[in-house]
Amino acid sequence: MPSMMKVDHPSEADFTVCVVENRGEADLFVCQVENRAEARNHPAYWFYVDHHPDAEHVIHIVESRAGADLLICYVESRGEAVWRVADHPLKSVIV
Numbered sequence: 228m229p230s231m232m233k234v235d236h237p238s239e240a241d242f243t244v245c246v247v248e249n250r251g252e253a254d255l256f257v258c259q260v261e262n263r264a265e266a267r268n269h270p271a272y273w274f275y276v277d278h279h280p281d282a283e284h285v286i287h288i289v290e291s292r293a294g295a296d297l298l299i300c301y302v303e304s305r306g307e308a309v310w311r312v313a314d315h316p317l318k319s320v321i322v
Contacts (some may be wrong), residue, residue, distance in 0.1 A: 228271055230284070231265055231274070232285050233288060239285060240286050243287045243289045245288070245290065245295035245297045246300070247300050256301070257301055258273070259301060261274075284320075297315070
């Protein structure tokens with residue numbers, strides 16, 4: 228279950244993320260969910276936490292696509308929340 232915590236400095240993050248508006252540029256379509264149980268067993272359902280011990284992954288949001296390890300596009304529907312790039316290197320990390 229991907230519980231994510233956002234940090235201000237890239238050196239504190241497991242990986243960097245750029246949020247894109249254009250779906251064609253995204254590696255992963257993410258649906259933000261309201262509780263940890265909803266995120267269970269689905270890598271594209273993200274639940275954000277405020278404390279490091281509660282986070283499965285620590286991320287830093289960057290503005291530049293070139294500086295990101297992962298490009299995400301937020302989607303409203305859980306049915307749309309999937310990996311768009313099947314062989315992305317983080318696919319085995321975000322489970």
